[in-house]
Amino acid sequence: GSKGFSDVIWTVKSYKKHSHVTFSYESFDGEEGFPGNLSVSVTYMLLHKNKLAVKMMAKPLNKPTPVNLALHTYWNLGGHNSGDIMSHTLKLFGSKITPVDSELIPTGEIVPVRKTPYDFRRPREIGSKFDQLPHGYDINYVLHKSRRSRHLRKVAVVVESKCGRKMELWTNMPGVQFYTSNMLKNEKGKNGTVYGKHAGFCLETQGFPDAVNHPNFPSQIVKPRGIYKHFMVYRFTAH
Incomplete structure (x- = not known):
């Protein structure tokens, strides 16, 4: 939609000093034209050996809906x-x-x-x-x-x-x-x-x-009781 998740206010769900932070957002049925209520979270984690991990999860609460974060x-x-x-x-x-x-x-x-x-x-x-x-x-x-x-x-x-x-x-x-x-x-x-x-x-x-x-194309439709799970890991080194 014209106002994506990058332009909304997220809530800090959990925080651990020097380790990770989790943000959450509740998308309502019909927001930006998408069906169903959707519970979304994003976690940023600092790992050993100069790694940054990001975990994005989304759970439809009442209707099937496309999810592609x-x-x-x-x-x-x-x-x-x-x-x-x-x-x-x-x-x-x-x-x-x-x-x-x-x-x-x-x-x-x-x-x-x-x-x-x-x-x-x-x-x-x-x-x-x-x-x-x-x-x-x-x-x-x-x-x-x-x-x-x-x-x-x-x-x-x-x-x-x-x-x-x-x-x-x-x-x-x-x-x-x-x-x-x-x-x-x-x-x-x-x-x-x-x-x-x-x-x-x-x-x-x-x-x-x-x-x-x-x-x-691989389907991006997630049904209620299903969970969208998206992981990425970055590793940084220098020589």
Whole structure:
């Protein structure tokens, strides 16, 4: 809807110093056009070995409803005032994408990335094939399945060579939206720094967008007594 969960007031449900914090929100039946009451929680956890874990859960209370939550975090491993992310090296563990139309709505197709600018199966700089794209990256990748059903999928590895920082990401979701802040414009940030186009990248683990209109996509409908569970783990290292 026009007012997503990013624009509502969440309640601090639980808090443990230096360890985790949980926020909750109760969405009412019909809010932004979605059916049923939905109880939602998001937990941020600091783990050992420089890991940040995020757990998003949602429980429909009275009606089946589509649930596909994403964390729209912008990253720049070079730091808040280091410029754009074109020189970041990215490896994505996905060999297919779900193409979109001119309105950025998925067409329902699932196509290989081979021999396209969307191929990040081998590490390369984010900006290395930007001249082949009209605006930048904003596309859902189909992630490789984990060899063990209970294990999280490896999503991506990002490295910023100048500072030596590396970020790795895992999830239990089938897809990830890779976005290069194509619409960012004159956003004021830390210490007065102004962020422009391509100042950060997003890796948003998720179900496939618009899955309700494409039966070949994994379903995002959650029924009462069912629980939506979305996990992601970030690990940060430097050399």
